[in-house]
Amino acid sequence: MSKITYHKSHKFVDLNGTENIFITQLYKIGVYGILNNDPAAQGNFTPTRVKKMEKDLKKALENKLIESYELGVPITVTDESGMWEEVEDE
Numbered sequence: 494m495s496k497i498t499y500h501k502s503h504k505f506v507d508l509n510g511t512e513n514i515f516i517t518q519l520y521k522i523g524v525y526g527i528l529n530n531d532p533a534a535q536g537n538f539t540p541t542r543v544k545k546m547e548k549d550l551k552k553a554l555e556n557k558l559i560e561s562y563e564l565g566v567p568i569t570v571t572d573e574s575g576m577w578e579e580v581e582d583e
Contacts, residue, residue: 495571496580497540499524502565505550508558517543519568521576540570540577 503515517538518525524543528534538546547564554562569580 496569497544497571498567498569499540499543499547500564500567503547503550504561504563504565505554506560508560510560515546519570519577519579521578523577 499517501517504512506512513529515526515528516530519540522537524538524540526536526538526543550559550562553559570577571580572578
């Protein structure tokens with residue numbers, strides 16, 4: 494498996510002016526994510542799925558479906574060991 498880089502957090506403002514924050518945490522079995530610190534809006538993801546979500550939010554911004562979009566700190570991961578691990582800077 495190759496390396497995947499996604500961002501640990503995502504902030505966007507919807508058309509109603511509501512700020513939304515999606516935060517992730519890497520675990521060996523995948524990525525935990527939660528939207529607006531709401532237990533009803535949490536789940537498990539793969540790094541690939543989080544990367545796709547980032548692309549979808551960028552497209553939503555370009556299509557004016559959201560008002561703004563900011564990415565947090567990037568993280569690069571791999572599952573070469575069979576479990577997800579952060580790739581340290583070389």
